[in-house]
Amino acid sequence: xxxxxxxxxxxxxxxxxxxxxxxxxxxxxxxxxxxxxxxxxxxxxxxxxxxxxxxxxxxxxxxxxxxxxxxxxxxxxxxxxxxxxxxxxxxxxxxxxxxxxxxxxxxxxxxxxxxxxxxxxxxxxxxxxxxxxxxxxxxxxxxxx
Amino acid sequence: xxxxxxxxxxxxxxxxxxxxxxxxxxxxxxxxxxxxxxxxxxxxxxxxxxxxxxxxxxxxxxxxxxxxxxxxxxxxxxxxxxxxxxxxxxxxxxxxxxxxxxxxxxxxxxxxxxxxxxxxxxxxxxxxxxxxxxxxxxxxxxxxxxxxxxxxxxxxxxxxxxxxxxxxxxxxxxxxxxxxxxxxxxxxxxxxxxxxxxxxxxxxxxxxxxxxxxxxxxxxxxxxxxxxxxxxxxxxxxxxxxxxxxxxxxxxxxx
Numbered sequence: 001x002x003x004x005x006x007x008x009x010x011x012x013x014x015x016x017x018x019x020x021x022x023x024x025x026x027x028x029x030x031x032x033x034x035x036x037x038x039x040x041x042x043x044x045x046x047x048x049x050x051x052x053x054x055x056x057x058x059x060x061x062x063x064x065x066x067x068x069x070x071x072x073x074x075x076x077x078x079x080x081x082x083x084x085x086x087x088x089x090x091x092x093x094x095x096x097x098x099x100x101x102x103x104x105x106x107x108x109x110x111x112x113x114x115x116x117x118x119x120x121x122x123x124x125x126x127x128x129x130x131x132x133x134x135x136x137x138x139x140x141x142x143x144x145x
Numbered sequence: 146x147x148x149x150x151x152x153x154x155x156x157x158x159x160x161x162x163x164x165x166x167x168x169x170x171x172x173x174x175x176x177x178x179x180x181x182x183x184x185x186x187x188x189x190x191x192x193x194x195x196x197x198x199x200x201x202x203x204x205x206x207x208x209x210x211x212x213x214x215x216x217x218x219x220x221x222x223x224x225x226x227x228x229x230x231x232x233x234x235x236x237x238x239x240x241x242x243x244x245x246x247x248x249x250x251x252x253x254x255x256x257x258x259x260x261x262x263x264x265x266x267x268x269x270x271x272x273x274x275x276x277x278x279x280x281x282x283x284x285x286x287x288x289x290x291x292x293x294x295x296x297x298x299x300x301x302x303x304x305x306x307x308x309x310x311x312x313x314x315x316x317x318x319x320x321x322x323x324x325x326x327x328x329x330x331x332x333x334x335x336x337x338x339x340x341x342x343x344x345x346x347x348x349x350x351x352x353x354x355x356x357x358x359x360x361x362x363x364x365x366x367x368x369x370x371x372x373x374x375x376x377x378x379x380x381x382x383x384x385x386x387x388x389x390x391x392x393x394x395x396x397x398x399x400x
Contacts, residue, residue, distance in 0.1 A: 035291055037288045037289070037291035037301055037304070038288075041299065041301035042336075045333055045336045045337065046340040048218075048337035050341065052216075052217055076354065077352055078349055078350055108253065110205055110253075110352060112253070114256045114266075115256060115263050115266045116205075116206060116233055116235075116254070116266040116267050117206070118203070121203070121353070122353065
């Protein structure tokens, strides 16, 4: 083997070894566990906090309203649709209160007239002309409309 | 020497040219074969394989899904970035199409066109399609975005370098660069909730049950019942993304 080639080979092998060593320290341990990504990322994403707790956690305390709700038209609704996420209230029920949407615009989000809404589906109301001076909740109980 | 060279040329010329022609032919066929193989490939696992169903006939455009998602997943409120949003399509009688999504539908919709001018109008909730052959995960140069074993396209935000290739690659516009972390961000199908046996937040707070997600491998799942009873379509089927977001009553105008 020519002397030039021998030196070149030596240089190459040194570079390759350095590359392998650096790669060993840079690539995370769990990389490639399931595929071409960091396997630990799955657990990290799964560890995110749940904010919308679901009706089960609400009716544990608010059982009377829960019963009222399932007897009316809004029986399929989750409490948090109107009241917002319950995770803080669940921990600190005294200091942290949920939203109480009372305005006409809150009801209008679902019940205002829109041609895109199925006519035989949700009950729609002409919000601008249907008793504009009063709040919806003065006549309609949102838990049993 | 000269004679020998001549002899080799004569013998091997046909052989070599045959090899080259064959090689070119084979390599031109190979990629399309690969596509067929990939398209016919079944899900890799026996566990859950998640998909989504959206019933456009049931959507009332309240925007609860988009609002809920922002809260659940700490999506920045301003300027407006979305993991999911709602669009209202209005086909007018003069033949033109009006597509609106004020604030992504978070504050609800107000009909802007008079009833008599409208031929047809409907809401289309949009979100990540969690494609089985997602273009976005294929272009990532560092392996920071991937399809999880459950078939959910996810981002490893610690590994993402924020180059934005995936944002360009998504044909549905479902990714954005998070302004605080400077890395790509997208719908995780509420992976943290699914893993705890809950539904994704947007599906829980949909007041009409227009959105469902479920296990495509489970024949008894709600999603499979939805797929079996409705005429479903996916967005941009010609792109062969293997989209797992199925729409009922999808209009041809929706891209």
